[in-house]
Amino acid sequence: xxxxxxxxxxxxxxxxxxxxxxxxxxxxxxxxxxxxxxxxxxxxxxxxxxxxxxxxxxxxxxxxxxxxxxxxxxxxxxxxxxxxxxxxxxxxxxxxxxxxxxxxxxxxxxxxxxxxxxxxxxxxxxxxxxxxxxxxxxxxxxxxxxxxxxxxxxxxxxxxxxxxxxxxxxxxxxxxxxxxxxxxxxxxxxxxxxxxxxxxxxxxxxxxxxxxxxxxxxxxxxxxxxxxxxxxxxxxxxxxxxxxxxxxxxxxxxxxxxxxxxxxxxxxxxxxxxxxxxxxxxxxxxxxxxxxxxxxxxxx
Amino acid sequence: xxxxxxxxxxxxxxxxxxxxxxxxxxxxxxxxxxxxxxxxxxxxxxxxxxxxxxxxxxxxxxxxxxxxxxxxxxxxxxxxxxxxxxxxxxxxxxxxxxxxxxxxxxxxxxxxxxxxxxxxxxxxxxxxxxxxxxxxxxxxxxxxxxxxxxxxxxxxxxxxxxxxxxxxxxxxxxxxxxxxxxxxxxxxxxxxxxxxxxxxxxxxxxxxxxxxxxxxxxxxxxxxxxxxxxxxxxxxxxxxxxxxxxxxxxxxxxxxxxxxxxxxxxxxxxxxxxxxxxxxxxxx
Amino acid sequence: xxxxxxxxxxxxxxxxxxxxxxxxxxxxxxxxxxxxxxxxxxxxxxxxxxxxxxxxxxxxxxxxxxxxxxxxxxxxxxxxxxxxxxxxxxxxxxxxxxxxxxxxxxxxxxxxxxxxxxxxxxxxx
Numbered sequence: 001x002x003x004x005x006x007x008x009x010x011x012x013x014x015x016x017x018x019x020x021x022x023x024x025x026x027x028x029x030x031x032x033x034x035x036x037x038x039x040x041x042x043x044x045x046x047x048x049x050x051x052x053x054x055x056x057x058x059x060x061x062x063x064x065x066x067x068x069x070x071x072x073x074x075x076x077x078x079x080x081x082x083x084x085x086x087x088x089x090x091x092x093x094x095x096x097x098x099x100x101x102x103x104x105x106x107x108x109x110x111x112x113x114x115x116x117x118x119x120x121x122x123x124x125x126x127x128x129x130x131x132x133x134x135x136x137x138x139x140x141x142x143x144x145x146x147x148x149x150x151x152x153x154x155x156x157x158x159x160x161x162x163x164x165x166x167x168x169x170x171x172x173x174x175x176x177x178x179x180x181x182x183x184x185x186x187x188x189x190x191x192x193x194x195x196x197x198x199x200x201x202x203x204x205x206x207x208x209x210x211x212x213x214x215x216x217x218x219x220x221x222x223x224x225x226x227x228x229x230x231x232x233x234x235x236x237x238x239x240x241x242x243x244x245x246x247x248x249x250x251x252x253x254x255x256x257x258x259x260x261x262x263x264x265x266x267x268x269x270x271x272x273x274x275x276x277x278x279x280x281x282x283x284x285x286x287x288x289x290x291x292x293x294x295x296x297x298x299x300x
Numbered sequence: 301x302x303x304x305x306x307x308x309x310x311x312x313x314x315x316x317x318x319x320x321x322x323x324x325x326x327x328x329x330x331x332x333x334x335x336x337x338x339x340x341x342x343x344x345x346x347x348x349x350x351x352x353x354x355x356x357x358x359x360x361x362x363x364x365x366x367x368x369x370x371x372x373x374x375x376x377x378x379x380x381x382x383x384x385x386x387x388x389x390x391x392x393x394x395x396x397x398x399x400x401x402x403x404x405x406x407x408x409x410x411x412x413x414x415x416x417x418x419x420x421x422x423x424x425x426x427x428x429x430x431x432x433x434x435x436x437x438x439x440x441x442x443x444x445x446x447x448x449x450x451x452x453x454x455x456x457x458x459x460x461x462x463x464x465x466x467x468x469x470x471x472x473x474x475x476x477x478x479x480x481x482x483x484x485x486x487x488x489x490x491x492x493x494x495x496x497x498x499x500x501x502x503x504x505x506x507x508x509x510x511x512x513x514x515x516x517x518x519x520x521x522x523x524x525x526x527x528x529x530x531x532x533x534x535x536x537x538x539x540x541x542x543x544x545x546x547x548x549x550x551x552x553x554x555x556x557x558x559x560x561x562x563x564x565x566x567x568x569x570x571x572x573x574x575x576x577x578x579x580x581x582x583x584x
Numbered sequence: 585x586x587x588x589x590x591x592x593x594x595x596x597x598x599x600x601x602x603x604x605x606x607x608x609x610x611x612x613x614x615x616x617x618x619x620x621x622x623x624x625x626x627x628x629x630x631x632x633x634x635x636x637x638x639x640x641x642x643x644x645x646x647x648x649x650x651x652x653x654x655x656x657x658x659x660x661x662x663x664x665x666x667x668x669x670x671x672x673x674x675x676x677x678x679x680x681x682x683x684x685x686x687x688x689x690x691x692x693x694x695x696x697x698x699x700x701x702x703x704x705x706x707x708x709x
Contacts, residue, residue: 010340011310011471016496043472044309044500065380085401087451101478101510106401107380120380145473145506151444152632159606166675179310179471180339183444203557204315204342211340211441218442232548233555257551262524265494376640382633385640387665394658397633 001165002295003158003173005040005192007216009208011179013200014228016041017261017271019176020050021284022291024270026174027135031292035172037133038161039140040154040188042126047176048140052268053133061141061156063125064105064148067098073117080109080118101146126153130160135270137164151183158188171296181215189216194295195223196287198255201236202229209240213249223249224294226287230254250294253287255280301582302465304484308500310471312490313520313544313554318468319346320560321488324571326430329463333428335436336480337470338421338449344436346559349428357423357437357452359400360415364391368412375404375413400448421449423456433462446476454483473503481507485582487515488541488574494525498532505536514581516541518574541574587688588612588647588668589681594622600684602653602675605634611681612645615689635659643668651684657699670696 006019019037026035039047067088069080076096081089088102089109098109100123110118125147131138139161141153158175165173175192178184189195195216199209209225216223225244230237237254244251256279264274272281305318315337322333335343344351362375362384373386383397384404395418405413420443425435437453439446454467469480481487487508491497501517508515515538519529522543533540544550544560544567553563561568590607591598601607608628613620623645627637635655639662642650649669663670671693673684687693 008310010342012312013310043474044496044503046309046496046499049495049499083402083406102482104399104401105380106399106403107378108401108403108406111378111403111407143474145503146475146478146510148475150474159603180446181441182339182439182446182476184474186442186444200311200555202555203345204340205555207342207345208340214441229551229555232552236555257548259524259546262494262521265496266526268495382627382636382640385636385662385665387640387643387662388667390665392636392661392665394633394636394661397636397658 001162001171001173002193003162003175003191004291004295005175005177005189005195005221006198007177007185007189007195007212008179008198008200009181009212010200010205013198013205014255014261015198016046016050016176017265018198018228018255018284019174020047020270021272021281022174022288023051023135024273025285025288026172031172033136034170035136035174036161036165036170037136037138038157038173038175039138040157040175040184041178042141042143042150042153042157042184043178045140045142047138048131050265050268050270051133051135051138053131053138055129055131057130059128060124061126061128061153062122063152065107065120065122066100066103066105067107067109067118068121069096069098070117070119071095073115075115077114079112079114083108083112128153128156150178151187154178154184154187158191162191181211185212185215186219189219189221192221194291195221196291197223197225199225199227199240200229201227201233201240203236206236206239224252224291225249226251226253226255228255229257232257252290253283255283255287301463301486301579302467302484303486303488303578304467304469304481305488305490306469306477306481306504307471307490308473308504309491309497312492312497314471314490315343315346315468316554316560317488317490317518317520318466319343320567320571321575322347322432322466323430323559323561324568325464325466325575326432330431330433332433332462332465333435334453334465334467336450336453336467336476338437338439338446338453338476339470341436341438343468344434345557347428347432347434349426349432349434351424351426353425355423355456356417356419357449358418358420359398359448360402361395361398361400361418362393362404362413363416364393365412365414368410370410372409374407374409378403378407396444420445423449423453425456446470447479450476450479473500473507477504478507481511481513484513486578487513488518488578489515490518490520491529492521492525493519493527493529495528497525498529501529502532505538516578516581519543521546541577542570585615585648586612586646587615587685588642588645588650589684590652591622591681596620596681596685598681600673600675600679600681602673604652604655604659605638607638607652610642612642612647613685633658636662639663639666639668651688651693655696655699660696660699672696
């Protein structure tokens, strides 16, 4: 079983549109019924909007704890506010109260409170789903806005997808990754066999591609690069391609700027299914076959 | 006054809007610009600051003195993140798990713990075009946590006191976004009129609602997709402050690092009006 | 000797779970008396540092060896400090804890001398 992760560094480079197209293409090729999808962008889980699956399982996701001050026993000494390094304790209307959004869950205040007035409480911070869609099973989740712990939820999504793939001896897990280079990206990348970086040839996109490439290399995952909206800034595209050649990273294709992608999104379809002859669709098909070659190299 | 520019979905044009707004505002006021997207800081590419002040930032992690430590295990017991383990006659510290809360230091009965800075990134500041006082945070590669860097960036002093502070937020709707939005007076949310844009916009609106913060929307790439964003804004009573149509020449200019107002100066007026409306809204 | 095995379930006949920090349960077996007990793993739902916490639990229960699927760097350091020997078994074969124990007794399980992977399966700070 292999795990592919689709990443970008910069947000909005087209990760999800490409991943959705991969799901469509995988369902048509020899890997039909051999793969599972996982949406690891739990902050902005959009794969569902394209795959339009039916939820078959739903679980609450409990994340970190937050402190709560018992106003009955609190003597308003203010010690908790002094020691809190997360500015999470407010003094309003003569009472100390915890701002649950700022609270980091460290419980330092619990141990310092002279009157034992502070306790920790677990929070439901998101939901985890298993869905069946037109292209097969999708594992996904929704982290409630403003919540912490996305790394752990990402891990849960990936782990469950992986376990099903192992149980059913499926060949591939395709993971739609989050933007950035932080905790959720690290969690999403861990255990992957291959990362496909979708770079946008803009000054911002090039900058962020370097950072995400360094991140996947830091965690020992090999990477392929392709560009999206490739023709919008030819100098940027060239810079990306030259960089890939110089550093020995395979550059596997250019997806042109194509408004068909947005139209497909509005219709809730993968662009390759919406219009298989659109310029973007043709490019994505080619990239997909190269990704498969690289991923399943040497396998029967 | 502090204005935060956020979006939910990545790549909708947050940085384009934030930097354009800063340029317009700097004609009237002193402006402080904070790039809080510490995982992918890009505003610098458009504002071109001369970054002459640098500071390392991170969190304070424990350092246990083996000579005074009695292996009582109190530190491991209070650590919610299992960043300290006491096993037999050994105290192990795992910096990558530490949140820097200081709880272990406070409870240690032997005062055997001192704290040292674990560097997670840098803050940089300097003067940008049009005398915008610019500062950004840059997170180190492989570092999982952005929030401490954003928190320090907001507190950082070198940027002078200004009439208007503009913060460029990271994408998404989780803790780094909340930390960026926290304490601002107005949230300007940049979206695109597509199902993804709408879905992610709703997530950020949940946060600004929680903060009871005045909020407005900018529709970028207007003309692609559908009108579901407008319908939603109307339904929840959030004003659409500005629209930027989908134009290939704008996309190309921004791709090459050219500020929007240079490529399409006709939007100058729209940004001025929007800034005026924001100031009125916050003042009201 | 006392040996711990990560499992999902609550008896020695339940499946072996290759996850160390995030396993739901540890089965601890006394290889001389063949007696066993199971303990819930509190690190199962920890927000970070599951490997460290799980290591501390089995050290407290007096285990001298552990069989799991893999050990991250922090679990490895903690288990090493506690002088607990680490062995790995495959998680993809549908073994029960009992099967894994037999394989251990027959000397079929490889001993782990360094962390099996880069760790960081989420959580963290």
